[in-house]
Amino acid sequence: MGIERISLELPTGSALDEVEAKAAASLRAQGIRPFSDLSLQTTLTTGNPDLSRYTLTYWVDDHPRN
Helix, strand or coil, X not given: CEEXXXXXXXXXXXXXXXXXXXXXXXXXXXXXXXXXXXXXEEEEECCCCCEEEEEEEEEECCCCCC
């Protein structure tokens, strides 16, 4: 139980709702359920000007895996 984080490399300038949707899909694909309070924390540059690293936090009660 607690706060976790996820980082994704996505196209630079991605809209917040798109970043959150991709992060949620990634969490579900990893079998992380349930989670709540998904929130963007940082956006960093990468070595590629077309990609940025988006780091989000989320709250999870447990980590049941499929």
